[in-house]
Amino acid sequence: MRLPVSNFSVYGAHMSDTISEATLSEFDRDTSVRQREPGVHDTDLSQGWAIGHALNGGYLLATLGRALGETLPHPDPFTITAHYLSATTHGPAVIRSEVVRTGRTLSTGTAGLFQTGADGREVERIRVLASYGDLDTVTGDVRTSAEPPAMPPPGQCFSARDNPAGPDAGPEMGKRLDLRLDPATCGWAVGAPSGRGEMRAWLGLADARDPDPMSLLMAVDALPPTAFEMGLSGWVPTVELTVHVRARPAPGLLRVSVTTVNLAGGFLEEDVEVWDSADRLVAQSRQLARAKVG
């Protein structure tokens, strides 16, 4: 199967225009898109990124982000917003993109992800609005007053291997990740949530593929919901997710910190910072999600 070369920039050493799927990371394979015509991409959404019955919103955003990046003249999502309209299932989907404006340093576009329902009609699952640029042109002065999240080294954090129910007992998506949760935000897993709206983890991909701007779109939605540490259980479906990618991440594990300060009226926000191995704040995101209280 031929796939666009642009998917493989992280694989410089192996790059050719006839790379087989076998050389791909799980993330690149499962977010790959095939252009049917300009602005229309087909994709096969993988059950490998499911949490329960639903596919992860970050995985879906990365897939949309890839299609939109192939439609816009700039490669990297600087700011991307998704509204989740209806539950996306694994299997075929089509992404329709539209250029809103092309500029010198930023281009803006919109995209929708559609699946065909049981009645044969297309149903829109997700709508995205984004501005893309080129992170290689983003240089210069850095004045960051934020601090990387304080947490124990990866070896002292909890991974799927530490799950008392077995390493494969968690969500399917967990098998794609190298996720190591800060023990201080793991109380929920043993029935003793801290009550604080915090979740922190080291995060990589299970097959050791290094992070890039597209995988950051997944990383911001990869941790268990802060709602678990606030003592809530059950599904916390995302209504809207906005990600700012601020720098191209260095190779190695990411640190991801999620904070919720306002659970009210059945909604909460999740604020995320993603830090790379070079101690740079590479992404910030916020999502609005529904939360069932009580």
Next chain:
Amino acid sequence: MRLPVSNFSVYGAHMSDTISEATLSEFDRDTSVRQREPGVHDTDLSQGWAIGHALNGGYLLATLGRALGETLPHPDPFTITAHYLSATTHGPAVIRSEVVRTGRTLSTGTAGLFQTGADGREVERIRVLASYGDLDTVTGDVRTSAEPPAMPPPGQCFSARDNPAGPDAGPEMGKRLDLRLDPATCGWAVGAPSGRGEMRAWLGLADARDPDPMSLLMAVDALPPTAFEMGLSGWVPTVELTVHVRARPAPGLLRVSVTTVNLAGGFLEEDVEVWDSADRLVAQSRQLARAKVG
């Protein structure tokens, strides 16, 4: 001039379907939209909300928010994202809205604001994606760990009246507002910025109109840029702005707190909390803006 009654819900006592503009607040008058046909609204953008040559992004978002609210079946913006494509000038504009999805509790739509250029062609200025609901249905458990911003009472803060250059020396938009800046974040005004990415103020409308969800869309973008307190000068144009309206605000002055933690590569984020007089966190927003360093 007849305007849709839906613009006047805050004026219950005066409500009729032939209200004259004279009874309107400046904000309601200047954000009013007239439906030309379903999904198409005309508006006259007012120079009264200018900062220098440009119209304020929050004012424009509120105007777009009103048009989209008349197109969607739900009245209140729960989460709204705007991408600013080109500088909007005062004068006529047309807003084209599209319903993306209609749901029971939330509806999603998109809207674009267009102006006619010198060559007679329409140019898109702003694209918006939003989900609307009904804030009157948002009730129940509130667990907010955030604290209202600590600042002196309004009488001890700086207003336009305290401007040594005269009360009318500031931006045109300042005359529409009752803005009282925390002295701790006013160093920039006397050439002594604190170096911290913080800005705080009490905020009302100059004509004492009480806040509502639409005016919150303006409030999140009404303070001077945090960049001023970080020692930068010049224009900080917004690339993208996302607002979550979390509750209908109580009457009275708002408290608005803006924080920037990451100035890097010519971009910065502004994180905003808006608190109402009943000590509720009524809106959260984040914007990505360009900042010229040095």
